[in-house]
Amino acid sequence: MTGAGEPMPEGGAPVAPRLLVQLARGFAVIGGSVLVAMMLMTVTSVVLRSTLGRPISGDFELVELGSAIVIFCFLPWCQIEGGNVTVDFFTTRAGPRLRGVLDAFGALVYLALAALLLWRAVPGAEEMKLYSEQTMILRIPVWYSFFVILPAMGLLVAVTAASVAGHLRRAFGRAEGRA
Template identity: 25%
Template sequence: MNKTKKALKLVSDVFGVVAALFLAFLMFGITADVVARALTGDPISGVFEMSELSLVMIVFLGAMWGQQDRAHIRVNILSTRLSGLPHRIAMGFAWGCGALALLMLAWPATQEAIYSISIWEFRWGYIQVPIWWTKAGLALGLWFAAMQMAVHAIAALVEDEPETTTTGPATEA
């Protein structure tokens, strides 16, 4: 289990860095586009289209990174009142449902990515932008996030994790 967790952490970190690079593009690309529009009246070709694709990559590649630190929004009104076996069962069930939901999204996303790659799909805007790679990234992000949640479900059943009751970022006492 530890090797699986380490492998998923490595994938999560790589996906997180890629998502951060797309975020950097959003910040600097859109800023440059706004400046160019103000100075010349014309946008930088392709920035709008790449911004759309960057948002997809940030969400679906960054999901694992957020999950790794339990940074996603969680409703824990029940789980904070449980301990021991009932807590482990509730957490395992919750993570398992999350994994199942991601799997239900990953399968059709994979089918769409395969089709998109087979036709080298692109989208028109100011310029022609290939989007097949984004669909592949979306599918990969969903599959790995589903695996990560499934591992969390198994780990929750085996080892009881303490619940944090803070409303902000997790802190250690």
């Protein structure tokens, strides 16, 4: 970690500004809280099913909606921490500049995919609302989950754009504190 509380990649310069790091951390906390709530609900439902023969109604629907929220809440933090899967077999002997450029290229591809997902998720959420798409048992409108998913996706786009710039700064020696 840097003195500013930002994750520090191998090359030295932070990959994202402090505000993005804090927002990503906040979304990861939201995702973790939803994950813990899903776990507790699942355990409770299994215990109720085995003891009373009556599970929590719609538990699988809540897990389905919660899983989508959890995944999208964790993606920005995963990008900041460099937690995405990489294949570095071919670059283990490459210099820091080439690795930085390749990391920037990978982040750029990820940025394009994240932006595409965000771009299509907005009309998708609008369509779910328009057609009143709901879960089958609990009748929860599916588009409610997009109140968390869309901001998380927007944050992923911002974090990934910042990481492209951070990787390029590192690759070409313009780290924080150096001109």
